[in-house]
Amino acid sequence: HIETNILNADLQLMQQYAWLVKSDIIRNDFLKLITDEYKLAKEQVIDLLGEEAESRRYKLLDDVKRRHKALLKLHHLHIIYLNQWRQTPEKQNYQLQDLLLMITTALSSGLKNTG
Numbered sequence: 001h002i003e004t005n006i007l008n009a010d011l012q013l014m015q016q017y018a019w020l021v022k023s024d025i026i027r028n029d030f031l032k033l034i035t036d037e038y039k040l041a042k043e044q045v046i047d048l049l050g051e052e053a054e055s056r057r058y059k060l061l062d063d064v065k066r067r068h069k070a071l072l073k074l075h076h077l078h079i080i081y082l083n084q085w086r087q088t089p090e091k092q093n094y095q096l097q098d099l100l101l102m103i104t105t106a107l108s109s110g111l112k113n114t115g
Contacts, residue, residue: 002041002045003045004060006038006042006045006053007060007061007064008111009038011035011038013072013075014038016075016076016079017075017079018030020079020082020083020086067110070110071107074103074107074110075107078100078103078104078107081096081099081100081103082100085097085100
């Protein structure tokens with residue numbers, strides 16, 4: 001499961017989500033921590049298994065590539081609506097909350113990770 005999560009992770013998307021954080025210091029500090037942990041985890045999985053995923057998990061990588069375009073659109077919508085929700089003075093915008101929940105569910109299903 002760890003390797004699957006690493007293969008589903010996208011550093012560019014992480015950076016796009018990070019821009020939702022207003023504070024440069026907080027955003028940069030957390031993004032560096034997350035990026036460093038991602039790279040370390042990827043290296044450790046390679047060390048543990050002896051080779052990169054491309055030579056072992058070609059079916060999973062193919063599956064990830066096929067879903068990437070649709071998931072990317074969902075992620076971009078998610079970022080847009082999260083930003084709108086955060087700017088809503090009162091977080092009582094139930095239509096926007098419902099939309100965010102639907103997008104989150106769709107992402108979870110598309111990533112095949114509902115846990």
